[in-house]
Structure formats: structure tokens, C-alpha cells
Amino acid sequence: MIQATRLIACHECDLIHRLPLIASGKSARCSRCGALLIRRRKNSLERTLALALAGLVLFFLANAFPFLSFKLETQIQQTTLITGIRELYHQDLHAVAVLVMLTTIVVPLVQLTGMIYILLPLRLNRKVPRLMETFRLMQTLKPWSMTEVFMLGILVSIVKLAKMAQIIPGVALYSFMALIFTLAAATATLDPQTVWEQWNPDR
Amino acid sequence: MRSFMSTAKNLNLINCHSCHLLCRAHESGSIAGWVCPRCGARLHFRKPKSVARTWALVIAAAIFYVPANVLSITTIVSFGSTQSDTILSGVLYFIKTGMWPIAIIIFIASIVVPLAKILILSFLMITIQRGSVRRRKDRTRLYRITEAIGRWSMLDIFVVTILVALVHLGSLATVKAGPAAAFFAAVVVITMFAAASFDPRLIWDAKESPDGK
Numbered sequence: 001m002i003q004a005t006r007l008i009a010c011h012e013c014d015l016i017h018r019l020p021l022i023a024s025g026k027s028a029r030c031s032r033c034g035a036l037l038i039r040r041r042k043n044s045l046e047r048t049l050a051l052a053l054a055g056l057v058l059f060f061l062a063n064a065f066p067f068l069s070f071k072l073e074t075q076i077q078q079t080t081l082i083t084g085i086r087e088l089y090h091q092d093l094h095a096v097a098v099l100v101m102l103t104t105i106v107v108p109l110v111q112l113t114g115m116i117y118i119l120l121p122l123r124l125n126r127k128v129p130r131l132m133e134t135f136r137l138m139q140t141l142k143p144w145s146m147t148e149v150f151m152l153g154i155l156v157s158i159v160k161l162a163k164m165a166q167i168i169p170g171v172a173l174y175s176f177m178a179l180i181f182t183l184a185a186a187t188a189t190l191d192p193q194t195v196w197e198q199w200n201p202d203r
Numbered sequence: 204m205r206s207f208m209s210t211a212k213n214l215n216l217i218n219c220h221s222c223h224l225l226c227r228a229h230e231s232g233s234i235a236g237w238v239c240p241r242c243g244a245r246l247h248f249r250k251p252k253s254v255a256r257t258w259a260l261v262i263a264a265a266i267f268y269v270p271a272n273v274l275s276i277t278t279i280v281s282f283g284s285t286q287s288d289t290i291l292s293g294v295l296y297f298i299k300t301g302m303w304p305i306a307i308i309i310f311i312a313s314i315v316v317p318l319a320k321i322l323i324l325s326f327l328m329i330t331i332q333r334g335s336v337r338r339r340k341d342r343t344r345l346y347r348i349t350e351a352i353g354r355w356s357m358l359d360i361f362v363v364t365i366l367v368a369l370v371h372l373g374s375l376a377t378v379k380a381g382p383a384a385a386f387f388a389a390v391v392v393i394t395m396f397a398a399a400s401f402d403p404r405l406i407w408d409a410k411e412s413p414d415g416k
Contacts, residue, residue: 007225009211009218012343013407016209016216016225033343033407070369077371084368091367091380096388100364103357136221136242143350143395146357152308153361159305160297160362161369164281164376196222199241 010035044191045119051186052115058179059112063105066170068154070161081105081172103146108183111145114138115186122198135195142187147180210407217246250402254328260397261324267389268317275381277363282375289383290314290359312358313387320356320394323349324401334409346403353398356391360384 008019012035019038022028027039041047063081070077081104088097118135121128158167211218217226217234221244228234228248237246250256275287288296290313297306323345330342363380370378 007216008223009216009225011218011220011223012347012403013339014210014212014218014404015407016211016214033340033403035343035347068365068369070372072372072376075372075375077369079368084364087367087371088364088380088384093380093385096360096364096380096384099388099392100360104361132222132242136244139221143354143399146354146361149355149357150361152312152355153358153365156305156309156358156362157365157369159302160366163300164370167369192222196224196241 008037010037038193039191040194041189041191044189044194045122048115048186048190049119049123051182051189052112052119055112055179055182055186056116058175058182059109061175062172062179065172065175067172067176068158068170069168070165071168072165078170081176103144104150107141107145108147108179110141111138111183111187115190118195122195132196132199135192139192145183145187147176147183151177151180210404212248212404212408217248219244219246220250249404249408250400253400253402253405254331256400257324257397258328260393260400261321261328264317264390264393264397265321267386267393268321271317271383271386271390272314274383274386276359276383276387277366278379278381279370280377280379287381290387293359309359309362312355316352316356317390317394320349320353320398324394324397327401327406331405331409336409339406342406343403346398346401346406350398353391353395356394357388360388360391 006019008017009015010017010030010033013030013033015030015032017028017031017037020028022038022040024040024042024044028037029035030037065080066078067080067083069079082101085097085101085105088100114134114137117128118131118138121131154173161167211225215228217228217237218224219226219239219242222239222242224239224241226237226239226246228237234246234248238244239246272290274289276290276293278285278287290309294306294310294314297303297309327342327346330337363378363384366378367380370376
């Protein structure tokens with residue numbers, strides 16, 4: 001098997017293109033269907049690494065502190081990120097609980113740690129096992145990281161409950177909001193082609 | 204950008220689904236069990252059994268869509284009275300109380316998006332199976348949109364999760380998740396898998412006949 005590395009095929013319509021040199025900040029689209037083929041980012045690896053490290057700190061804050069508190073008359077119900085998941089599980093909605101756990105906690109954590117696992121060694125010129133396989137797993141899991149959808153869910157819930165009781169935001173809520181932006185920025189600045197090109201077939 | 208006006212498949216090249224490395228297949232064309240040398244993903248010219256798999260998932264999603272909308276998604280017990288809500292009655296509640304933006308957001312995320320995904324994927328597969336060559340660029344764009352919007356349907360599941368966590372004060376006020384939550388979650392997951400199993404390159408594989416039809 002020979003790799004035709006200077007050619008690229010569109011992943012959406014399979015048309016072959018000659019891979020041009022693309023300056024950072026520029027992108028290339030398929031001439032037939034318009035799919036985004038490559039987008040070069042400035043200092044992609046460094047920026048993503050910095051954002052992922054910041055994101056990891058925020059992730060732990062978001063999981064360790066109270067998220068939202070619900071105050072009705074004299075009673076206060078304090079919740080963390082995992083409370084709702086545990087409650088769904090107790091109400092016998094096991095699959096839904098697992099799905100929420102995966103999309104709001106597990107996959108975002110895999111994305112953050114995966115980025116660090118891949119980018120830190122690349123930056124320091126070290127070799128780590130299964131680097132490309134790890135990156136493939138991260139790319140596959142990407143649509144399942146749903147922190148921003150969860151944030152919209154929080155806003156809707158707050159509006160829904162506002163008339164019924166008092167909602168008190170906690171430290172974790174602010175950390176989570178910041179996490180959404182860092183995670184989105186880290187994903188957006190990471191240019192997959194640059195990571196794939198680190199692969200050396202003769203190794 | 205320069206193109207050769209030829210597809211990878213015609214040149215006996217395989218584009219790795221996962222890392223987009225172009226690999227040359229043997230002359231015999233048999234690639235059963237091959238994996239990408241770079242990322243380890245299985246190599247195929249096209250996603251395997253794409254149309255059959257996507258149809259199966261789309262039909263399953265359409266079936267689950269019915270109980271997801273008919274059954275109750277939340278039950279609120281407050282000061283002794285019990286009130287069950289479906290997805291649609293939740294939207295109507297927001298309209299009645301004048302919270303239009305929230306009503307529109309939930310309506311789009313929970314009702315329009317899953318239905319649009321089911322309809323768009325069905326439309327794309329019917330046109331592929333009929334070998335249509337019309338407006339291929341637009342159909343590819345439709346697929347791109349379907350792939351991008353799917354995750355936002357999870358909104359209602361997350362709202363239920365948060366309500367269940369917060370409103371947990373015994374007889375004073377308690378929210379319980381209803382059976383529709385499980386069906387609705389299934390619709391979201393299945394349509395996401397359906398979009399992933401669909402191969403947009405099939406849109407471009409149809410041969411143009413001389414009369415341009």
C-alpha cells in the first residue's frame with residue numbers, strides 16, 4: 001500500500017485535489033461541493049494546548065462546587081453537576097442518565113485530556129504510544145461533547161423555575177460557563193490536518 | 204484549488220473516513236479487513252452498507268418519535284397537585300405565559316430538529332436510490348446542516364435532568380422524569396448515528412446520463 005500524500009480527496013464528494021500550500025489563517029474548500037477541506041490556524045497546537053489546560057482546571061471546579069441552588073420558602077435544594085444524573089438513575093431512567101453523564105462529563109473530559117495527551121508531547125518532541133489512534137477516538141467523539149447544549153438547558157430551566165422559586169447560581173455554574181468557551185475555542189483552534197501531518201510513516 | 208475532476212474511488216484510492224489519508228488499494232481491489240496505516244481506522248471506499256444502515260436507523264427514530272411526543276416527559280408534584288407535561292404542552296405553557304423566545308427555542312430543538320433530520324435523511328436516500336444527479340451541491344449542503352444541528356435536540360433531556368435535580372423537595376415540590384424522556388433520548392442518539400452512517404459521497408456517485416437528467 002502506497003500513500004499518495006500530496007493528494008487529498010474531498011470527504012464529502014470524493015473528488016481528488018492536489019494539496020496546495022496553505023498559509024496560516026487560510027482555508028481550502030472542495031471545488032465541486034464546497035466542503036471545508038483544510039483550515040490552517042495560527043499557532044494552532046500551542047493555542048489549543050493552552051486552552052485545554054485552562055479547560056481542565058475549569059472542569060474540576062465545575063464538578064467540585066455547588067452548581068445551582070433552589071430555594072422555596074425555607075427549604076434549600078443544593079445541586080452539583082452530577083445530582084440530576086443520579087436522580088434520573090434512581091427514577092429508573094438508566095440509559096438517559098448514562099447518556100447525560102457521557103455528553104456533559106465523560107466526553108468533555110476525554111476531549112480535554114486527549115488534547116493534552118496529544119499536543120504536549122508534540123510540542124516537546126516526545127513520543128507517546130497510540131497518538132494517532134487517540135486522536136481518531138477524539139475526532140469520533142467530538143459531536144458527543146454537548147456542554148453548550150447543556151448550558152442552554154440551564155438557561156431554559158432557570159426561566160421555567162423563576163416564578164416558582166428562587167434560583168441561586170453557584171461557583172460551578174460560572175466555571176462551567178467559562179469551560180464552554182474554552183472548550184469551544186480549543187476545538188475551533190485545533191486544526192486536525194496539522195496533527196495528522198505529524199505522523200511519520202518511517203518511524 | 205486544482206482538482207483532477209476524478210474521484211478517489213475511480214483512481215483506486217481510498218480516502219480514510221477518519222483521518223483523510225489517501226491510500227492506494229491493490230489492483231485486485233479487495234480491501235477487506237484493511238486498516239489505515241496512520242490512524243488505525245478500517246478502510247472502505249464508501250461507508251459500508253450506508254443506505255441500508257441509515258434507513259434502518261431513520262425508521263427506528265421515526266417510530267420512537269411518536270411515544271417521545273405522546274407520553275409525558277415530566278411530572279410535577281406541587282402542594283399535592285400533580286401535572287404531567289408532554290414536549291408540546293411544555294411549549295404551549297411557555298407561549299401561554301408569554302415567554303416566546305423560550306417557547307421557540309424548545310419547539311425548534313425538540314420538535315423541528317428531530318423531524319427535519321428524519322425527513323432530510325429520507326429525502327437524501329430516496330434521491331440516491333433513484334440515481335438522481337440534480338442539485339447535488341445543495342443536497343450535500345442539506346446533509347452538512349443535518350449533521351451539525353442534531354446535537355441541539357438534547358436540550359429537552361438536559362432541561363429534564365436539571366429540573367429533576369433542583370425540584371426535589373418532597374410533597375412541597377418534586378419533578379419526576381416521564382417515559383417520554385427515554386424515547387426522546389433514543390430519537391436523538393439514533394438520528395445522530397443515522398447521520399454518521401450516511402455517506403454523502405453516494406450523492407456524487409450517480410452517473411450523469413448523456414441527456415443530462
